[in-house]
Amino acid sequence: MPDAAPASPPLPSPTAPRPWDLFCRVIDNFGDIGVCWRLAADLADRGQPVRLWVDDPGALAWMAPGGHPGVRVGRWDAHTCWPAPGAVVVEAFGCDPPTEFVAAMDRQRAQGHPPVWINLEYLSAEDYVERSHRLPSPQWRPPAQGLVKWFFYPGFTPATGGLLREPGLLSRLAAAPPPWQQAGATPRPGETVVSLFCYPHAPLAELPTLLGLQSQPVLLLLTPGAATRAWPQAWPDGPPPGWRVHPLPWLTQPDFDRLLAACDLNLVRGEDSFVRAQWAGRPMLWHIYAQDDGAHAAKLDAFLDLLTRDAPPALADAVRHLHHRWNGMPTGGVWAPPALQDWQTLARSWRSRLALQDDLTSQLLRFVTQSG
Numbered sequence: 001m002p003d004a005a006p007a008s009p010p011l012p013s014p015t016a017p018r019p020w021d022l023f024c025r026v027i028d029n030f031g032d033i034g035v036c037w038r039l040a041a042d043l044a045d046r047g048q049p050v051r052l053w054v055d056d057p058g059a060l061a062w063m064a065p066g067g068h069p070g071v072r073v074g075r076w077d078a079h080t081c082w083p084a085p086g087a088v089v090v091e092a093f094g095c096d097p098p099t100e101f102v103a104a105m106d107r108q109r110a111q112g113h114p115p116v117w118i119n120l121e122y123l124s125a126e127d128y129v130e131r132s133h134r135l136p137s138p139q140w141r142p143p144a145q146g147l148v149k150w151f152f153y154p155g156f157t158p159a160t161g162g163l164l165r166e167p168g169l170l171s172r173l174a175a176a177p178p179p180w181q182q183a184g185a186t187p188r189p190g191e192t193v194v195s196l197f198c199y200p201h202a203p204l205a206e207l208p209t210l211l212g213l214q215s216q217p218v219l220l221l222l223t224p225g226a227a228t229r230a231w232p233q234a235w236p237d238g239p240p241p242g243w244r245v246h247p248l249p250w251l252t253q254p255d256f257d258r259l260l261a262a263c264d265l266n267l268v269r270g271e272d273s274f275v276r277a278q279w280a281g282r283p284m285l286w287h288i289y290a291q292d293d294g295a296h297a298a299k300l301d302a303f304l305d306l307l308t309r310d311a312p313p314a315l316a317d318a319v320r321h322l323h324h325r326w327n328g329m330p331t332g333g334v335w336a337p338p339a340l341q342d343w344q345t346l347a348r349s350w351r352s353r354l355a356l357q358d359d360l361t362s363q364l365l366r367f368v369t370q371s372g
């Protein structure tokens with residue numbers, strides 16, 4: 001395999017199980033590689049060696065600088081010299097493995113041992129997910145003709161593929177010390193600690209009012225990129241009264257998880273940080289990845305419906321309104337921001353509900369055993 005960041009430890013001995021080939025194309029941002037890396041590491045920890053093929057491994061240099069035992073990272077480009085496919089081929093988010101590789105999968109099929117081919121889809125709480133999860137997609141175009149690709153949908157309900165949750169994650173988070181040293185900032189007594197990871201269009205200037213935290217002691221931790229770039233424009237005269245603002249460095253994924261668990265409120269985005277904030281069990285405000293056709297509005301509401309299903313109506317309403325405002329969607333009527341304590345109770349009960357489901361990697365492993 002060509003050199004790629006981060007350093008790749010050697011694969012286990014030849015007696016180890018045949019590897020999984022996990023394909024990732026970085027469309028934009030960090031969610032694609034973030035999800036793939038977590039899945040790869042989780043599979044490897046469960047005894048499944050993984051070859052992670054990615055067109056742009058750059059972000060792994062800060063997400064996972066030490067690599068992970070059992071995961072090899074290979075650069076996916078025109079010069080890649082492809083090995084024989086492993087036992088399972090996962091393409092993340094419909095990224096289409098290279099023709100040459102698919103042709104080799106088809107040759108394995110002809111020899112009677114096709115790899116299990118899975119398309120791991122984007123996360124959504126919408127109804128179509130339960131309907132589409134585990135559906136086969138027989139391929140008809142050469143060179144895939146004869147192969148079957150299976151749809152695998154992550155989700156929030158038992159009829160879906162679940163969420164990535166490594167064994168012991170919740171107890172590890174509960175026991176972990178807050179990563180203030182890595183963050184380079186320590187909260188002062190009485191401060192509400194808020195982490196901010198968002199897209200450039202977030203209405204940052206309105207944040208104190210939206211959260212109901214005007215003139216209160218707040219430590220706002222800005223993740224690198226959009227959040228850090230946006231705040232000088234949002235508050236040209238300096239942070240709002242009572243607020244301290246601190247730009248963070250890029251943290252490794254485990255440190256980022258610990259940060260979310262340590263903050264009083266997490267503003268997250270996309271897919272992977274959104275899931276990790278739910279495992280953190282802290283109040284969370286989601287900046288959803290906006291789609292040109294506006295499809296993200298239904299996606300956001302589907303999630304809010306599930307999240308607030310058993311919440312007291314006033315709290316459910318407050319959480320929904322706040323999400324709509326943060327995501328630039330029209331809101332009607334008078335509303336008050338959710339009280340942090342009630343919001344915290346909701347976050348904990350939601351996490352407990354999610355933790356009853358099988359995690360995504362366990363479900364994938366079971367699916368592969370059943371279909372192999």
Ligand SMILES: Cc1cn([C@H]2C[C@H](O)[C@@H](COP(=O)(O)OP(=O)(O)O[C@H]3O[C@@H](C)[C@H](O)[C@@H](O)[C@H]3O)O2)c(=O)[nH]c1=O
Nearest residue numbers: 029030031034223250251252253256270271272273289
């Ligand atoms: C801020 C920060 C993030 N991270 C990680 C957490 C996640 O794995 C990753 C960020 O990914 P996300 O939260 O999903 O947000 P994102 O906006 O970067 O990714 C998005 O990419 C688009 C292409 C997709 O369509 C979206 O659904 C979404 O996945 O970065 C760290 O490890 N350390 C950090 O300091």
